[in-house]
Amino acid sequence: MTHEFRGASLxxxxxxxxxxxxPIFEQKKLNNVTQKFDFAARARLGSALIVGEGxxxxxxxxxxxxxxxxxxxxxxxxxNEVDLGNTAYDNAAKLLKLGAQVKTGVDATCLSKxxxxxxxxxxxxxxxxxxxxxxxxxxxxxxxxxxxxLKSSRAHLKSGGLVVISTVDNPFCEGAFKMDDAAKKxxxxxxxxxxxxxxxxxxxxxxxxxxxxxxxxxxxxxxTIGFST
Numbered sequence: 440m441t442h443e444f445r446g447a448s449l450x451x452x453x454x455x456x457x458x459x460x461x462p463i464f465e466q467k468k469l470n471n472v473t474q475k476f477d478f479a480a481r482a483r484l485g486s487a488l489i490v491g492e493g494x495x496x497x498x499x500x501x502x503x504x505x506x507x508x509x510x511x512x513x514x515x516x517x518x519n520e521v522d523l524g525n526t527a528y529d530n531a532a533k534l535l536k537l538g539a540q541v542k543t544g545v546d547a548t549c550l551s552k553x554x555x556x557x558x559x560x561x562x563x564x565x566x567x568x569x570x571x572x573x574x575x576x577x578x579x580x581x582x583x584x585x586x587x588x589l590k591s592s593r594a595h596l597k598s599g600g601l602v603v604i605s606t607v608d609n610p611f612c613e614g615a616f617k618m619d620d621a622a623k624k625x626x627x628x629x630x631x632x633x634x635x636x637x638x639x640x641x642x643x644x645x646x647x648x649x650x651x652x653x654x655x656x657x658x659x660x661x662x663t664i665g666f667s668t
Contacts, residue, residue, distance in 0.1 A: 476633035476663035478563070478640070479504040481601065482511065487561040488554070488595065489514045490547040490588070495530040497565050500640035502537050509537040515545035515553070526644075548587035550595055558597045564588055565605045567616075579615040589625035589666060601665050602627070605635045608660040618664050627666040635661040 481487065483506050489498045498514030501507060514534055516527060520543045523531070531541045545553045547564060567588065569580040585604060592602045606612050622630050637643055 474633050475639070476603065476605075476635060476665065478603075479507055481561045481603070482507045484560045486511050486557075486559040486597070487513070487563060488550075488557075488559045489563045489565070490545060490550070491564050491567055492516045492527070494524060494527045494644060495534065495541070496526070496642055496644045497563075497640065498539065498541075499530045499534050499537075500643040502534055502539050503641070509534070509539040512539040513542065513554070513557075513559075514539060515542045515547075517545060517547070519544045548584065548591050550591045554595065558595050558600070560597050560600050562592045562595060562600070562602045564603070566607070567604060579617075581612075581615045582617045582621060585616055585618065586621040586624050589621055589627060593626060593668065596668065599667075601667050603663060603665050605661060605663045608662040622666055625666075627668055631665045631667075633663045633665065635663040637661065 478501055482501055482504070487501075489501070489512065492498055492514050493516070495514055495516060498512055502509040502512055512534070514531070516523065516531075518527075520528075523543065534541055542553060547567070564585075567581065567584055569584050573580065588604075589602060596602065604618070606616060618630050622628065
């Protein structure tokens with residue numbers, strides 16, 4: 440069940456049910472890329488949906504950047520409200536006070552049910568991760584996750600919209616996600632690759648939904664991949 444927070448804090452809020460072997464990617468290796476992806480610039484263009492927020496810290500960091508209008512942001516978490524950790528709960532309350540929107544119980548692979556027919560200029564998924572390594576349909580489950588997410592996102596993009604995914608930059612993740620294949624299956628163009636530095640977003644800590652670990656703390660190189668139709 441999906442819940443939407445409208446009050447000044449989560450505690451007082453009224454819950455409402457809402458309802459290719461990568462040839463191109465290989466040519467765009469991150470070590471040949473120097474341009475950072477500018478999340479703030481994208482957010483300034485208008486509505487942005489952030490999915491899979493483990494501790495809701497990226498949405499909060501984005502909302503605090505110069506020129507970003509918090510009311511244009513919708514931050515979502517996979518967990519229901521009662522399952523949020525203390526940090527996520529506090530961050531969500533801070534976002535609400537800034538004027539942003541927060542929803543819990545949102546599955547990034549099935550967006551239509553929780554957000555209806557809403558469309559966004561930008562849809563963001565920071566460090567998607569499936570802890571299971573058991574293959575699904577002969578594929579790494581992380582590849583299946585991003586493919587389903589991209590397919591779901593297409594119906595919620597405005598004209599000229601962009602889907603953005605950040606990941607750890609290493610051969611293992613590149614092989615696990617197979618972003619070019621995912622893009623092709625979901626009907627997107629071959630993705631563009633940028634660098635990503637978590638330090639550009641103060642207070643962003645990142646927390647996996649499943650195990651509460653942080654990719655940011657365990658790795659040093661990161662990439663942001665942009666998908667357009």
